[in-house]
Amino acid sequence: GPGARWEMRTMLLEDGSCLVALTDHSGRDAIERMRADFVANASHELRTPLAAILGFVETLSDPAAGGDAEVRQRFLGVIDKEARRMQQLVEDLLSMSRIEASKSQAPTERLEWGALIRQVVAELTAAGDKRAADVRMELGPAAPILADPAQMSQLLHNIIGNAMKYGRAGTPVTVRLGFVGGQMAELAVSDESEGIAPEHLPRLTERFYRVDSARSRSLGGTGLGLAIVKHVVERHRGRLDIDSVVGVGTTVKVRLPLITD
Numbered sequence: 001g002p003g004a005r006w007e008m009r010t011m012l013l014e015d016g017s018c019l020v021a022l023t024d025h026s027g028r029d030a031i032e033r034m035r036a037d038f039v040a041n042a043s044h045e046l047r048t049p050l051a052a053i054l055g056f057v058e059t060l061s062d063p064a065a066g067g068d069a070e071v072r073q074r075f076l077g078v079i080d081k082e083a084r085r086m087q088q089l090v091e092d093l094l095s096m097s098r099i100e101a102s103k104s105q106a107p108t109e110r111l112e113w114g115a116l117i118r119q120v121v122a123e124l125t126a127a128g129d130k131r132a133a134d135v136r137m138e139l140g141p142a143a144p145i146l147a148d149p150a151q152m153s154q155l156l157h158n159i160i161g162n163a164m165k166y167g168r169a170g171t172p173v174t175v176r177l178g179f180v181g182g183q184m185a186e187l188a189v190s191d192e193s194e195g196i197a198p199e200h201l202p203r204l205t206e207r208f209y210r211v212d213s214a215r216s217r218s219l220g221g222t223g224l225g226l227a228i229v230k231h232v233v234e235r236h237r238g239r240l241d242i243d244s245v246v247g248v249g250t251t252v253k254v255r256l257p258l259i260t261d
């Protein structure tokens with residue numbers, strides 16, 4: 001098939017017969033290609049702000065251009081913003097590799113999902129985003145889960161943060177916590193926005209995949225948020241679903257196993 005690569009080795013045995021060994025390298029090639037793509041993408045994402053920083057530093061070092069106090073302030077502002085973008089990207093890359101490395105160990109801390117959700121919404125509200133004031137919470141009875149608190153908190157930041165970022169200004173974000181059957185807790189985060197076209201949906205959890213790169217960047221996105229979410233959900237033996245209706249909005253759902261003892 002496409003991408004398949006076979007290695008054939010032949011060996012002549014003492015009795016005159018011939019041994020043919022075929023090895024399929026197509027799977028390994030796919031993984032290597034993904035890794036190479038990832039390194040190329042990450043390097044590109046870091047290079048862009050770095051080039052901006054170096055360019056503005058050079059301009060500021062020129063006494064003719066850097067003399068005006070107002071201009072200096074503006075350029076320093078750009079350098080600050082681009083350096084923060086690089087910082088966020090490096091943080092996200094590090095958390096991604098930490099989460100991947102932790103995957104073979106099931107999370108062990110017992111926590112109440114609703115309490116953590118309330119805390120993350122409070123943090124996002126305190127972050128000073130005006131739209132954060134309009135997060136509506138519908139949290140049902142206690143939902144005890146086994147989790148890695150830091151990873152779960154990051155998952156919530158990324159999902160609720162996206163709804164706040166991509167939701168239309170002035171519209172509410174709804175955070176619901178309920179149950180599916182007796183075994184699973186389900187979090188559903190909904191926004192009102194132009195939504196996401198169906199062809200994009202299966203690719204949103206790919207690292208650096210964005211529907212609109214310029215928009216994502218201007219909102220401070222790294223393109224790693226949903227990739228991190230996917231890995232956290234996998235480690236917690238849960239399930240992630242993203243539904244969107246164009247012109248209406250998006251709902252991101254996470255189901256996690258409840259502690260039932």
Ligand code: ADP
Pocket residue numbers: 158162163166167191193195196204209210211212216217220221222223224225226227250
């Ligand atoms: P980013 O840092 O770009 O927000 P994510 O991995 O969190 O990266 O999301 C990937 C892309 O999915 C975003 O760039 C955006 O195009 C899209 N997306 C994520 N959440 C939403 C949402 N609630 N509404 C619309 N688009 C979204």
